[in-house]
Amino acid sequence: MSLIKAPPLPLVFLLMIHGGFSDDADRGVSYSPSHICALKNSSVIMSCTYTYPTEYEIEKVFWTKTKDNEDPPDLSEDPEYSQRIQYLGDNKQKICTIRLSHVTLKDSHEYYFRFITNECQCSRGYTGVPGVTLTVTDLQVESPERVTEGDSVRLTCKSSCTLTDRATFIWYRNSQPLTERRDRNNELLLQSVRREDAGRYSCAVHGHNHISPAVQLNVTYPPKSVSVSISPSGEIVSGDSVTLNCSSDSNPPAEIYWYKGGTFVGSGRIYRISKISSDDSGEYKCRSINEHGEKYSDAVTLNVMYPPKSVSVSISPSGEIVSGDSVTLSCSSDSNPPAEISWFKGGTFVGSGRIHRISKIRSDDSGEYKCRSINEHGEKYSDAVTLNVMYPPKSVSVSISPSGEIVSGDSVTLNCSSDSNPPAEISWFKGGMFVGSGRIFNISKISSDDSGEYKCKARNRHGEKYSDAVTLNVMYPPRNVSVLINGSGEIVSGDSVTLICSSDSNPPALNFSWFKENESSAVGSGQSFSALQSGRFYCQAHNQHGSQRSDAVTVTVHHGDGINVIVITASSGGLFIFIIIIIIFIIAMGTPPLPRMGLGPRQVCGKPKHSLHMGSSESWLSYA
Known part of the structure; x- marks a missing residue:
């Protein structure tokens, strides 16, 4: 393998070698340590030294995962390792250390150092067995799935093996480091846990980029911060749709119940009222409840316009x-x-x-x-x-129908008008005499006897009042027409007697006509008439409603030397004979007139003259 001088390393595990020599006293490989527990994605240094006889030279050195001496593979030529393995050895110093970076769980294995010298072909290769056992571990956080607010909780950052180097652990909550929780202990203690402590927890080793998978810490707690919001938030008018939303902080999520005043009206986080009415006005609140407790929101007022x-x-x-x-x-x-x-x-x-x-x-x-x-x-x-205001009678008055002239024989209605509440009872009076009751007083075929002053009295339980009196003036044609005699002194031939026509009528008769019986033409007019000759005379009285004649009176003029007698009679029957007998008796006796029977002395030409008036027939007797 090629020998590359390694640059200074940033942060690696320094692995100290313990034993690991070959059986040959002059050949061998030492690994320190022989077991390495490395963190996933970290860099691992496998430290080793080797010995060989000094009379030989090193032809090749390399690391392998196979302890078979029959041509084991060189890791530097393995694609999975070639980019991650770096040889840090020095053949002169007989150092065979390597660095393996970005280790993964698949890298867990036993690794061996092998060197080849220029000895005879059969024994020139040597592999240091046993080799270095590498265990690559991941970090895992252990915590209870759920805790209740106020409890104490312990979180542990665990690995599958004990890290070779003593590590300093770092804790994260929701990917944010908890700087106050950095220590050499792989445990995180949360005393009297709060709801704010809930979140995703992970751990790491200081100096390494690898962070453990996050574990959710679920802190349960009773409802708090319960409140109600109203939408729309402005003025609410009847007919609008309104939504009430209950906000509650709780774990596990709370069940929500709605109350108007103290009456249950619904459940669920949202309470909707479509086409709101004035009856929906009032104070609303929600109750948030879970297994740890319950809490009511403050009441909000739904003010429906x-x-x-x-x-x-x-x-x-x-x-x-x-x-x-x-x-x-x-x-x-x-x-x-x-x-x-x-x-x-x-x-x-x-x-x-x-x-x-x-x-x-x-x-x-x-x-x-x-x-x-x-x-x-x-x-x-x-x-x-x-x-409805009750009041005693007022504005009491009488109206007459017909309103014009009233003639005997007419039908006349008197109407009493009264303003009162309740309606008044009506009584009628002629003069001071009660004559009837009821709002209407009817007189059919009225006569002159019905003339007079009438008034009505209106009375209810609150008082009474009389109307002003009205006069009922009945018009009628002349009646009871008669002739009266007016004269004085002794009537002799050529004298006259005055006849006066009397009548009862309304209005009073103003036109009078005088007639001599059996003559068609009037012999005079006016209320009085001077009779100059003997005969039977009567008068006729007229007004606009009719006329009537009187009974006839008889005027007789006698001519003589001693006594001129004018006899006036109203009829030609027994009364006339009676008057003749009296006259004869008076003449025979030659005595003065009788003092009784309505005879009164009259003077005519210095001689006593008497007249006799008898009854309503108005007969007058004159003698001299």
């Missing part, structure tokens, strides 16, 4: 409301954010705010009230409520 709903109005006091009371209307509205409240009577705005107060309420305040609740998400009106 929504337009007004369930808008209603309540009235206080809730019973009967009487004018003068104080009344409060309250608007109840469910909305988020809280709504602004407006009040309406009918369609008219009357105020704002959740409370609408009316002090000393009046009948004018009666009506339908509703409130409007509005926020940025919408608006809603309440149903209308009726404010």
